[in-house]
Amino acid sequence: MSHDSENRKLPLISIVVPCYNEEAVFPFLRQELVNLADSLKPRYRSEFVLIDDGSRDSTWDQMLTFASDDHRVAAISLSRNFGHQAALTCGYDLARGDAVVTLDADLQDSPEVVLDMVSEWEKGADVVFAVRTQREGESAFKIWTARVFYRLLQFISQVKAPPDAGDFRLMSSRSVDALRKLRETHRYLRGMAGWLGFRTAIVKYRRKPRSLGTTKWPLLRMVRFAMDAIVSFSMLPLRLAYMMAGIVALLFSGYLLYALIRYIFYSEGFVTGWSSLIAAIIVLGVLNLLCLGIIGEYIGRIYEQSKDRPLYLVRQIWGRPDPSSESGH
Ligand code: UDP
């Protein structure tokens, strides 16, 4: 029996890496991936599923070179930039491994941690989250906002992902099969991975600073991502309308009673009550608009979802024997 066919019996681990304008780190990433595969080698085969999320630099060319040098590489180019979560989704759709590991291109997520994840998977976990114990080289502002956000999300929703877990995780093939069935447009994958309900485990790691290149998450994008997380996993903002109505009713009912008594028993209207009137109008007006905005947030998502568009479109797949055109439906 040839060495290769013997190898085929080993379980396969897919390593999925979304890349967006990562030309600066790509050579290092490539080396790290090869090293990682080497350290898995005695017991596992590896495949690298690299997704080029519409990069405008030489990332795709470098992927192609890697794919032609190394048969374990599947290089996928999306038709444009669809965003991190969509690129990851494409990776999950195309990965064929018995376990699928997702990793950032910038090497902030140390590939060594993958070995710990694999051993948790061997012990029976279906979803292994890597939890950051420390974030080096990120601004105090980012660390603080991230911390507050994850705690808030945990508080107001039923997200089953551990706080401070990013998108660095391992998933068993059965949990990936399940994840593939969730085709929601606005995706918060770490929450969705927890929602599946399979057995989860965590491994702790220190998150390193981005080695090269720049973060692809400007503040506004982070805020939008946070909104996706909250709106996808919590109805609390919608219910806020009732709560505010209750609070306003409580605050104003005493005042209303007072005004009625004065009017009925003393025949006095509030001629002097201009400021209180204006205050009431403003407060109620603001609350009304706020509630409309919140409802709009949800309706917008219903609208997006009802269009049922694919989550991403593939322009080209390289390094796969069967490049049947796949799209994110
Ligand atoms: N990324 C992507 N599409 C995007 C933005 C980012 O595929 O539109 C990739 C990026 O190349 C990296 C990962 O997602 O591999 C995480 O991005 P980044 O490191 O910029 O995020 P941060 O670590 O700062 O949160």
Ligand code: MG
């Ligand atoms: Mg990063």
